[in-house]
Amino acid sequence: MKAKANPFRSYKIEHVPYFLQACPWDKLMEKLKSLSYRVAILGAQGRGKTTLLESLAHRLENRGWKICLLYFCEERRRLSWSALNDLRKACDQKTLVFVDGAGHMPHWFWKAFVFMLAHSGGLIITTHREGMLSPLIRCETDHAILRAVLRYILNGQEDQIWDLSCRLFEKYNGNIRDVLRDLYECCPIDPGKNRREGSHLKQSLTV
Amino acid sequence: MIDLTLNAESYRPGEELSGYASWLFEKVPKKLDIRLFWYTQGKGTEDALIVKSIPVDPLSRQGSQEFRFPLPKAPYSFSGRLISLIWAVEIIAEPSWESARKELLLSPSGEEIILLKGNYES
Numbered sequence: 001m002k003a004k005a006n007p008f009r010s011y012k013i014e015h016v017p018y019f020l021q022a023c024p025w026d027k028l029m030e031k032l033k034s035l036s037y038r039v040a041i042l043g044a045q046g047r048g049k050t051t052l053l054e055s056l057a058h059r060l061e062n063r064g065w066k067i068c069l070l071y072f073c074e075e076r077r078r079l080s081w082s083a084l085n086d087l088r089k090a091c092d093q094k095t096l097v098f099v100d101g102a103g104h105m106p107h108w109f110w111k112a113f114v115f116m117l118a119h120s121g122g123l124i125i126t127t128h129r130e131g132m133l134s135p136l137i138r139c140e141t142d143h144a145i146l147r148a149v150l151r152y153i154l155n156g157q158e159d160q161i162w163d164l165s166c167r168l169f170e171k172y173n174g175n176i177r178d179v180l181r182d183l184y185e186c187c188p189i190d191p192g193k194n195r196r197e198g199s200h201l202k203q204s205l206t207v
Numbered sequence: 208m209i210d211l212t213l214n215a216e217s218y219r220p221g222e223e224l225s226g227y228a229s230w231l232f233e234k235v236p237k238k239l240d241i242r243l244f245w246y247t248q249g250k251g252t253e254d255a256l257i258v259k260s261i262p263v264d265p266l267s268r269q270g271s272q273e274f275r276f277p278l279p280k281a282p283y284s285f286s287g288r289l290i291s292l293i294w295a296v297e298i299i300a301e302p303s304w305e306s307a308r309k310e311l312l313l314s315p316s317g318e319e320i321i322l323l324k325g326n327y328e329s
Contacts, residue, residue, distance in 0.1 A: 001288070002286035002287075002288075002291055002321075003248055003249030003250065003286055003287060003288060003289055003290050003291040004248040004249070004286055004291035004293060006249070006250075008250075009248045009249050009250065010248075010249065010250060010251060010252060010253060011248055011253055181250070184250050
């Protein structure tokens with residue numbers, strides 16, 4: 001199969017929407033508001049934290065908030081002081097700062113980060129680490145979520161690879177991202193182009 | 208609503224691509240660009256490069272425009288098991304991000320170059 005036709009190509013995987021667990025969107029939004037928009041999305045790797053963060057950012061942008069989305073990882077653990085200062089100046093009470101991978105920040109930088117953005121409308125982070133901010137939700141995966149993700153990617157043809165997917169789900173201890181990565185190598189299904197893909201060049205509000 | 212038409216779908220390096228774009232928006236967009244670009248798809252992180260961009264000016268709620276792009280010599284359109292390189296023209300409006308895209312092929316034969324063809328079903 002050509003890479004561009006593989007249903008598990010990275011573009012498709014990155015655009016899978018968040019499939020909520022027990023907590024519906026309106027309750028999640030209520031809780032977010034009650035915690036003054038300063039919350040952490042917790043969970044192990046491959047549980048959908050980033051997907052939920054991006055979905056939340058999109059929903060809140062539609063409600064009139066200004067959104068600033070930052071990504072941290074092992075290779076990029078902090079901003080420069082000038083970038084942090086620019087961010088501070090750009091933020092106001094109508095700005096929500098979203099941080100993916102906040103747990104990668106060194107503790108001293110995290111403290112400075114929170115202090116510098118105290119005047120912003122909110123701070124919503126994903127992290128494996130407990131205790132950084134009040135927890136909004138703990139992302140978990142199960143077979144129902146795995147099936148929903150596969151159904152979305154394969155346009156309803158997930159039965160053909162369900163047994164294999166379940167074995168991979170056990171192998172990777174519930175890390176759906178790793179399951180999808182392995183399925184790239186062995187998926188025989190071409191689900192066709194039923195879903196229109198958006199622009200490949202759209203720039204999100206990513207710093 | 209945006210519509211995009213290319214006068215041909217496959218090209219040789221250095222040829223000129225031409226086409227036609229038309230649009231109808233609810234509001235006048237702040238920016239409307241017609242872009243020639245390539246991007247990759249596959250297992251790894253996507254790569255993309257805008258080769259040439261034509262800003263539509265003056266902006267209007269409804270309109271149309273012909274466009275021409277001189278095509279570069281490379282990279283060629285290709286597909287392997289792990290990566291595909293795809294050329295496309297796109298018209299995109301801001302701030303709504305409404306867009307339309309048409310893919311094209313760029314190679315010396317005018318066809319997509321297939322890597323490791325024996326491994327493919329189709």
